[in-house]
Every structure is written in structure tokens, then in C-alpha cells.
Amino acid sequence: MTRERRLHEFLPAAQDTAEEFILEAFLDWVTGTGLEPYPEQETAILELLAGHHVVLSTPTGSGKSLVALALHFQGLCEGRRSFYTAPVKALVSEKFFQLCEQLGAERVGMLTGDASVNPGARVICCTTEVLANMALRAGEDTDAPYVVLDEFHYYGDRDRGVAWQVPLISLPRTLFLMMSATLGNTAAIEERLRAYTGREVVHIHSDERPVPLDFSYRETSLHETIQELHEGGRAPIYVVGFTQRACAELAQGLTSLSLCGREEKRHLAGLLGDFRFDTPYGKDLKRILGHGIGVHHAGLLPRYRLLVERLAGKGLLSVICGTDTLGVGVNIPIRSVLFSGLSKYDGEKVGILTARDFKQIAGRAGRKGFDDRGSVVCQAPEHVVINKRLAEKASRGGKAPRKKSPPRGFVAWNQKTFDDLVSRAPEPLTSRFQLSHGMLLALLQRPPGGSYRDVISTISRCHERERGKRRLRVDAATLLRSLRRAELVEVTKSSEVGARLQVAEELQSDFSLHQTLxxxxxxxxxxxxxxxxxxxxxxxxxxxxxxxxxxxxxxxxxxxxxxxxxxxxxxxxxxxxxxxxxxxxxxxxxxxxxxxxxxxxxxxxxxxxxxxxxxxxxxxxxxxxxxxxxxxxxxxxxxxxxxxxxxxxxxxxxxxxxxxxxxxxxxxxxxxxxxxxxxxxxxIDDSLMEAWQDLAEPGDIDEAEPAPDAPFDLAQHPAALRARARSELLALVRALAQGDFEEALTLFRHDPAQPWSAGEIEESLAPYFERYGEILFTPEARQAHQSQLSAEGSRFWRVSQVLVDPEGDRLWALHGEIDLRDAHDPQGPLFTLRRIGP
Incomplete structure (x- = not known):
């Protein structure tokens, strides 16, 4: 069987900027995969190669990701950087792994604010806020020739929309691909982008879905609806809930249904056997997954979410109970979307879903190549279902029942609500530009010398109307005064430029003020x-x-x-x-x-x-x-x-x-x-780094490009080094004190030439436990003097951590080293364990 070639195998040996080569190589790869591009995909790829911005407004499942992949491929062929941005970390990490697979792990990095993997790579996956902050700090000097703004409808989000606007008004030399299934009219945004960058903006729109949808409204109980859909061949089913608790409780309740055959359960048990379910919810999740049922929401550890997505991708889950994270592009292949309700809390009040939110979620139903149609089902409110059943019982001669009332604060929906959401167009996108202390600091830090002029020019380019811009200029002056009072910004004078504002020199380079307070x-x-x-x-x-x-x-x-x-x-x-x-x-x-x-x-x-x-x-x-x-x-x-x-x-x-x-x-x-x-x-969750390392060949990781900025060097910060070493050593001592030797294995760096196993750790400690019975983890055991670092040169330390015993002998210790000769700030543990003993 011939192996399908990855896209990175079609890259030229040397940089090639010829449009004809890039197009031919990419289409050769597409042909090899058996895909046939839609007309909208072909048009979008050609327009991007011609140097035009593209607004791609086509339904879910219509191949927008293929167009984005073409732009990343173009950047790699030319030796230039490209960014993929999305609103949620789950989607960023999903795209990160997909791009690693096609483009090679050494060429792809990720930045989310919480996680950093291979940050110097040519292709960067990040949350949109990360790119927006880079654009604010560096302006048109930002190294971002190509940018994919996925889920571009977030431009109109009340709280976060500014992040989708900042790149459009800060990066005049960047080529943008803006994608969403629910954009609506974007003519005003396109005109402003055209005027600012001098590039043509092409809007490619289609309402034609590769897989059509059918819609139905159900007044049966939620369990009955799921059972009927499953028996009718409409699985996999994504049941949309709007609270994490509701999703978890539903998944638990569904284990009583027969949604998974004996062979499927045996297969799942084999796949789950070696996975690390080592947290309290891990045990519950393992049991739920064993029934072919998944849970997907932000309350899960990332590694559990990633596992659910992988199992769903292989078609092993019949039902997934999740929140509306499904609506922001997480690629879980499903046949049916079942709305458990149509109202949700939006941060201020409970209200009916917007047409855009509804269509984002509903559009995930149906998989090209697997389904001839997708199903979108809405569940009637629970009290309506109960009252209908009571009325039917009464009609057969029973006593007239007392109707069940809706919960307090309930926002009602019915079939008309559902039908309206199906037929209604997405709401218009509105500019949500706003200023913050963090934005002002970022603008004032622009090289070679950011100034208040950068703040005013950013306001003048934003997409607000003139009245809004006047308000923003007043806001900027107010925010600036408060920064000066806090001595974070100061006025400097020179004969060349006169007086100007600058950020206080003593602040660290990554200083930020992104919380409101x-x-x-x-x-x-x-x-x-x-x-x-x-x-x-x-x-x-x-x-x-x-x-x-x-x-x-x-x-x-x-x-x-x-x-x-x-x-x-x-x-x-x-x-x-x-x-x-x-x-x-x-x-x-x-x-x-x-x-x-x-x-x-x-x-x-x-x-x-x-x-x-x-x-x-x-x-x-x-x-x-x-x-x-x-x-x-x-x-x-x-x-x-x-x-x-x-x-x-x-x-x-x-x-x-x-x-x-x-x-x-x-x-x-x-x-x-x-x-x-x-x-x-x-x-506790290193899943992103571990998965990236699994995808990359050992040599590839060594070849991954360094981060563009000088990395933090622990060897130059003794206090930070001591603190991190002590923290790691104490975590290791705690695991040993609890007898959790499997956990202990994850808490130190392993030398391939001297590997440890849980059994070897236990064997090394056997004489200690025979003599003392237990390792103490008291405040005294955690005191700083129990951890000793002895420098041998500028980047190597001998390390010992005393194991405090009940008799106060303090004869035993963990012995090892910290070696920073080939690293500045390692992602994993610093300490390499060499021996345990007196």
C-alpha cells in the first residue's frame, strides 16, 4: 500500500517564490490525497497567490482549512512566516497538530499565552490576542507576512472583537485570509482594509453546503431523543449543553443506554489502557469513554479534551456531550447536532442564542465523504416534555395533572424560535475597538521609539465612526495620565526629538497590563x-x-x-x-x-x-x-x-x-x-509539548528554529533558578512521601544512559523505609536549607535534597544535577536524578 505523501515533501529544496511552482506543487499534493477542490477553494488560492486579501465566507465543511494550508505552504516555499489564529486554545492546538502532521513538526510552533511550543517556527498557531499584542508592540515591523484570521465573525464580539481588528489596522504589509461560515456583510471592513494596505480584497461567498442539513424539533425526553437518533443511524451525535455540569451529568446518565456494542467496548478498552488517567476526574472519564460516550468542554484538562477529539476523529464515540466549543471550529466529525436548549448565559444575562451562534454550532453536522446529510435537532424544554406526557396520560382517563413549572429565570423557546434561527441571517458585524492600559504600553514600546503619536494614529485607523474616535482619544489621555502616575510611563527630553513618552526602562521586556485591574x-x-x-x-x-x-x-x-x-x-x-x-x-x-x-x-x-x-x-x-x-x-x-x-x-x-x-x-x-x-x-498537563515531540523526529526538534527574541536564561537569574529547583525537588519529595513512584518518574529529567523505573526508585528507598518508615513532608522538610545547589562552572550544579525522617537523622538525600550548558530555560524538569541514598 502506497503511503500518502505529506505536504512538506512537496517543498522545494531551496526557496522558490514562483507563483507557478507553488500552485503546481500544492495541487499535485491535493491530487495525491484524492481531494478535488471546490471552485471557491480554487478561486481563493489563486487570489492569495496573486497577492490579494481574501474574505472566505463559505459553510462549515466546505474546505476553508485547505485554503489556509495553501497560504502556509506559500510562506514556506518563500521562506517567509505565516500565522494561523483562532479564538480558543482548543482550536489552536487542534490546528497546530494538523499542521505539524502536514508541514513537519519542526516547521510549526504554537503560542497561546499559556503554552509555548517551538516559538521560532516558520508557521505559528496562536490565539488572535497573541498576534494582536505582537502587532501592537511591533506595528508594521511585525514579522507576519501571511496571516489566517479564522472564526473572523469574532470581529463583532463585545469583549474580544478588538483583537480581530488590531492586525487589520497595524500590519499594512501583511496578506490576510479571513474565514468564517457566518460572516454576513463585511463590505465596510473590506473597504477600510483595501485603503490601508493598498491591496485588493476579494470576498468569496457561497451558501452551498457539501452535505445538506435536515432540521427537526423533538418533544420526547432527551434520553429518548438520543436513543432514537442512535437507532436511526444518526450517530455520532454531539449533544450541545451550555454548562459544564450539565454535560458531565448527561454523559454519566447516558452510560445506562446501549450506545456501544461489546466489540466496540473491547476495542476502546484496549486503546484507553495505557493512557494516563491520573486525576480524580480521569477515572470517571475513562469509564464514560468505555461506553462510547465523550465529554468535551473547557473544564477538562487539555490532555483529556485532546483524547476525546482523537477518539471522535476515529469514529469511536457514538455520543459527545459538550458545550458550544463545537461552534468555534473544533473539528469533531459528527452526523447529528442535538441542541439540549436554545438559551444560554452570555456573561450578563440568559438569552436566546444569536443566529450566528446557532448557525456556527448547527453547521458542524454532516461529514463530507461519510454522510449524505447532516441532522440538526432541537430538544423542547424539559417541563414542556413532562407536561405533554402528563396531558397524554390524562387524555387516557387519568386524573388531570398539575403542570410542571419552568425553572426560575427560565428563558423559553419553542419550535417557532427554532425555525426562526434556522432561517435568519447572521447579525451584522460591528466594530468593537476599545483601549486599555496594556494596549497603550504595547504601543509605547514600539521600536525604535514608540510614542503617543502611535496611539493617536492607531485610533485614527480603527474602524469606529468619528464620534467613537473622539471618545477613544479622550480615553487614551485618561489612561495615559494613570500610567504616568504609576511611573510606568515617563517623559524624556532630547535635543533631537524633544519631549516624548516612553515606558520606564526598568520594566521587564514582557511586562503587560492585560487584566482590567x-x-x-x-x-x-x-x-x-x-x-x-x-x-x-x-x-x-x-x-x-x-x-x-x-x-x-x-x-x-x-x-x-x-x-x-x-x-x-x-x-x-x-x-x-x-x-x-x-x-x-x-x-x-x-x-x-x-x-x-x-x-x-x-x-x-x-x-x-x-x-x-x-x-x-x-x-x-x-x-x-x-x-x-x-x-x-x-x-x-x-x-x-x-x-x-x-x-x-x-x-x-x-x-x-x-x-x-x-x-x-x-x-x-x-x-x-x-x-x-x-x-x-x-x-500536571504537558500534553501539548509531549504530543509535539511525538510528532517530530529526534533530529527535527534539534533543527527547530529558535524563538526570535532572546530567551530567558535561568543561569543568569540565580534566585529564579534556586526557586524552580526547590519547587521541583519538593514536588518529587511529596510524591515519594506518598509512595507514588509512577508520579515521581514524571518529576525529574531522565538521562537515557541511566534510565529510572518506578520499581528502581522503590528499591532504592527500601532500606530507608525499613529504617524510618516514612518520609516527612512537613513545613520543616520544606525549608530552604534542605535543598542544596553547588555550582561547578557557570552552567552546571550538583544538587542534593535532604529526605527528612521522623528521627531527625537527615542522612538520606536525593542526589543529582542541573545542567544548563545546552539550554537556557528548559520546558520540563531541571533536575536529573542520579541516586537516592546517604
Whole structure:
């Protein structure tokens, strides 16, 4: 059997910018895959090769990704960089792996703000905000000759639309491919882009779907509807829910249905056998997947989402219960989309889906080459289904039932609502340009010397009307004054250019102010005492106060605190009514709440756009750091199995804020300890880096291009090195203390010449446990002097970590090394374990 050739095999030996070669080579590859391009695809590829911007507005499944792939191929042939951008990290990572497969892993990198893989590659997959920030900082000097803006309908998003507009008004030399299945009229956007870049803009539109859709409305129970669709040959089915909890509960409930045959279950069990389900929800997910049922939402760890997508891609899942992440292009092949409802919470209120959101989700039904049609089904509200069944029972002579009422705050829908959404066109795209402190700082950092003129010219090019631009100029002046008060921006004078604004020189190069209250955080730091023992915890509290509340986690904290108080009061004999009253007064922990409230009130007095109630004190990262708990331990303690992904994402945001928003002058050794601790916690999911390394040949990784900016060098930052080493060593000690030797294997760097196994670790520790019984992981065991680093040259350290025993002998230790002679800031562990013993 002939192996299908990958696209990178068609690249020229040397750079070739000839349009004819690029087109011929790409079409040769397309022919070899057995695909036949649609007319819209061919037209789009030709227009891009001719140097024209393309707006590609065709239905889901019509091959927009093939056009994007052609643009990346063009960039590689010419030796130029290309970007693929999308709104959600799940879609970015999916495209990343697809492009790695076709273009070669060494040529593809990813940047999402949380993850960085091969950042110096020729092809970069990133969230749109990442590209927008690059464009703000570097302007027309940004190395982005070719850009794919996927899901371009986000241009009209109230909160995030500015990120889709910034590249269009900042990168005049870039060739853009803008894609979406639900664009609507974009004539005004096209005209502005044409005027700014001097390139022609071609809009390619089609409503013709490769696989037609049928639509139906059901008044049976949700389980009955799923069973009927499955028995009618309409699986795989994606059941759309609008809360993560609803998706998880439905998936659990569906395991009682017969959706998967015995042979299919056996096959799934074989595939899942070696996968690492080592978190609390992993055990539940493994059982659910074993029934041919998937779960897909942002609350899952990335590696679990990736597993579900891979199983679905192989056609092994009959039903997937997920949120509307499906509507932003995650490529899960399905035959039927089943809406469990038509109303959702949009961040402010519950309302009926927009026509655009509905069509984005519905359009995923039907797979070219597999289905002759796709099915879109809408479920009637649960109380309507129940009342219909009760009425039918009454019509057969039963007693007239009492009707079931809808839930409080319910927003109703019916078949007419569904039919209207099917027939209605997507809403018009509206400019959502807005300024922030972070944007101003980025513009002022433009080389060779950003100035306020860059801010004003950006406003003048934005797509707002003149009235909106006047408002933006006033906003810019107000934001700038606050940056000057915080001494983040200063006025400099020179005989050549006179007075100009510039960002304070002492700020780190990746300093950012992208949270709403970031500037408040920087100002509040000045009121803290860096020499106080509590300083790192106080800083963590400030950082957590400016993050959005991860509600399910805070609810779990409140529930646990109330349960503990109730049990204690009951044991003390307190009356039931008094117990209830006192328990209701308990909430989650909010350290430094008084200081935060008072300091924010002062800040708000001179920053009128800030609401003094915007701060949200909480203790998640702080509580973890204070007790040095592990990720899995915390999930288990608060029963957060269904929120593991949410916890990971929240901790990542806290980590990034500590790194990028706390000025280096305020980073003490304790702050570096907190940063290192969180970094170690976040390694609970290294799926993206591991999967990339699996795709790349060993030599390919060595050949991957370096990041364009000088990397952070741990060897030049002793405090950061010590903190990271200690954090890794303590995580390893905790795993050994718990007897989790499989987990311990993941916590240090392995030398291929001296591999370790879980059995070898256990064998090495056997004499210790025979003598002492246990390894202590107490506050004393975590003290800094238990970790020793001894430098041998400028980039090599001998390392030992004392294992504290109950008798206080302290004779045993972990012995190894840290070698940075060939690395600056390794992604994985630093410490290489050599031996365990006295």
C-alpha cells in the first residue's frame, strides 16, 4: 500500500517564490490525497497567490482549512512566516497538530499565552490576542507576512472583537485570509482594509453546503431523543449543553443506554489502557469513554479534551456531550447536532442564542465523504416534555395533572424560535475597538521609539465612526495620565526629538497590563513591605483579587467550610436553627480583603472608570502555595473533579500575572518561589509539548528554529533558578512521601544512559523505609536549607535534597544535577536524578 505523501515533501529544496511552482506543487499534493477542490477553494488560492486579501465566507465543511494550508505552504516555499489564529486554545492546538502532521513538526510552533511550543517556527498557531499584542508592540515591523484570521465573525464580539481588528489596522504589509461560515456583510471592513494596505480584497461567498442539513424539533425526553437518533443511524451525535455540569451529568446518565456494542467496548478498552488517567476526574472519564460516550468542554484538562477529539476523529464515540466549543471550529466529525436548549448565559444575562451562534454550532453536522446529510435537532424544554406526557396520560382517563413549572429565570423557546434561527441571517458585524492600559504600553514600546503619536494614529485607523474616535482619544489621555502616575510611563527630553513618552526602562521586556485591574496591582505593591515574611502571600492575594472568579471552585470552598463548621457546631451541641444561621454567614476565604477594598477605593478615586467593587479577593493559588499541596490533592480535597481544566487555567493565569505584571523590582526570592511552585503544578498537563515531540523526529526538534527574541536564561537569574529547583525537588519529595513512584518518574529529567523505573526508585528507598518508615513532608522538610545547589562552572550544579525522617537523622538525600550548558530555560524538569541514598 502506497503511503500518502505529506505536504512538506512537496517543498522545494531551496526557496522558490514562483507563483507557478507553488500552485503546481500544492495541487499535485491535493491530487495525491484524492481531494478535488471546490471552485471557491480554487478561486481563493489563486487570489492569495496573486497577492490579494481574501474574505472566505463559505459553510462549515466546505474546505476553508485547505485554503489556509495553501497560504502556509506559500510562506514556506518563500521562506517567509505565516500565522494561523483562532479564538480558543482548543482550536489552536487542534490546528497546530494538523499542521505539524502536514508541514513537519519542526516547521510549526504554537503560542497561546499559556503554552509555548517551538516559538521560532516558520508557521505559528496562536490565539488572535497573541498576534494582536505582537502587532501592537511591533506595528508594521511585525514579522507576519501571511496571516489566517479564522472564526473572523469574532470581529463583532463585545469583549474580544478588538483583537480581530488590531492586525487589520497595524500590519499594512501583511496578506490576510479571513474565514468564517457566518460572516454576513463585511463590505465596510473590506473597504477600510483595501485603503490601508493598498491591496485588493476579494470576498468569496457561497451558501452551498457539501452535505445538506435536515432540521427537526423533538418533544420526547432527551434520553429518548438520543436513543432514537442512535437507532436511526444518526450517530455520532454531539449533544450541545451550555454548562459544564450539565454535560458531565448527561454523559454519566447516558452510560445506562446501549450506545456501544461489546466489540466496540473491547476495542476502546484496549486503546484507553495505557493512557494516563491520573486525576480524580480521569477515572470517571475513562469509564464514560468505555461506553462510547465523550465529554468535551473547557473544564477538562487539555490532555483529556485532546483524547476525546482523537477518539471522535476515529469514529469511536457514538455520543459527545459538550458545550458550544463545537461552534468555534473544533473539528469533531459528527452526523447529528442535538441542541439540549436554545438559551444560554452570555456573561450578563440568559438569552436566546444569536443566529450566528446557532448557525456556527448547527453547521458542524454532516461529514463530507461519510454522510449524505447532516441532522440538526432541537430538544423542547424539559417541563414542556413532562407536561405533554402528563396531558397524554390524562387524555387516557387519568386524573388531570398539575403542570410542571419552568425553572426560575427560565428563558423559553419553542419550535417557532427554532425555525426562526434556522432561517435568519447572521447579525451584522460591528466594530468593537476599545483601549486599555496594556494596549497603550504595547504601543509605547514600539521600536525604535514608540510614542503617543502611535496611539493617536492607531485610533485614527480603527474602524469606529468619528464620534467613537473622539471618545477613544479622550480615553487614551485618561489612561495615559494613570500610567504616568504609576511611573510606568515617563517623559524624556532630547535635543533631537524633544519631549516624548516612553515606558520606564526598568520594566521587564514582557511586562503587560492585560487584566482590567493590572495597574491597580502595580500601584498596590508600593504599599507592601518586601522584607516582611508575609510579602509573597500578600502579593499572591493581590494577584488573585484581579482575576475573574472561578465560581465552581469558590463554591466548593464555601461548601467545604460550611460542612466543617456545621459538623463542629453539632458536636458542640449548638441548636439546629443557630447552626443554620451561623453556617449561612460563612463564605470562601478572602485574605487581605480589607487592605484590597481600601486600596482599591483610593485607586478608584483617581481612576474614574474603575469600580471599587471590581476586586474579587480569594485564596486558591495562595492556599496551595501556603500548604504546598499538589494539584490532585487539591482537586480531591474540594471535590473538583469536573473542574480540573478550570483550576489549571486559573492557576496558569495567576502564574502569568506574577511573571508579566509584577515588575522585576518587586520580585523577591519568595515571589520566585511562588512562580516556581505554580510552574511545577502546571506540569500536571504537558500534553501539548509531549504530543509535539511525538510528532517530530529526534533530529527535527534539534533543527527547530529558535524563538526570535532572546530567551530567558535561568543561569543568569540565580534566585529564579534556586526557586524552580526547590519547587521541583519538593514536588518529587511529596510524591515519594506518598509512595507514588509512577508520579515521581514524571518529576525529574531522565538521562537515557541511566534510565529510572518506578520499581528502581522503590528499591532504592527500601532500606530507608525499613529504617524510618516514612518520609516527612512537613513545613520543616520544606525549608530552604534542605535543598542544596553547588555550582561547578557557570552552567552546571550538583544538587542534593535532604529526605527528612521522623528521627531527625537527615542522612538520606536525593542526589543529582542541573545542567544548563545546552539550554537556557528548559520546558520540563531541571533536575536529573542520579541516586537516592546517604
Amino acid at each position: 493590572s495597574l491597580y496591582l502595580v500601584e498596590a505593591l508600593t504599599a507592601l513591605d518586601p522584607d516582611a515574611p508575609s510579602y509573597p502571600l500578600e502579593v499572591l492575594s493581590l494577584v488573585e483579587a484581579i482575576q475573574d472568579d472561578p465560581r465552581p471552585i469558590l463554591n466548593a470552598q464555601t461548601r467545604k467550610a460550611r460542612d466543617e463548621l456545621f459538623a463542629r457546631l453539632k458536636a458542640e451541641g449548638v441548636e439546629y436553627e443557630e447552626r443554620i444561621r451561623r453556617v449561612q454567614e460563612v463564605s470562601y476565604e478572602q485574605p487581605e480583603a480589607t487592605f484590597i477594598a481600601e486600596s482599591l477605593a483610593l485607586f478608584a478615586a483617581s481612576h474614574p472608570w474603575v469600580d471599587a467593587r471590581d476586586a474579587r479577593p480569594k485564596s486558591i493559588a495562595r492556599a496551595l502555595f501556603e500548604s504546598y499541596r499538589g494539584f490532585v490533592d487539591y482537586v480531591s480535597e474540594y471535590s473538583l473533579a469536573r473542574c480540573e481544566g478550570l483550576l489549571l487555567r486559573y492557576l496558569s493565569q495567576v502564574h502569568n500575572t506574577l511573571v508579566k505584571t509584577i515588575p522585576d523590582d518587586y520580585k523577591t526570592e519568595g515571589i520566585y518561589d511562588a512562580i516556581a511552585f505554580l510552574r511545577t503544578l502546571l506540569r
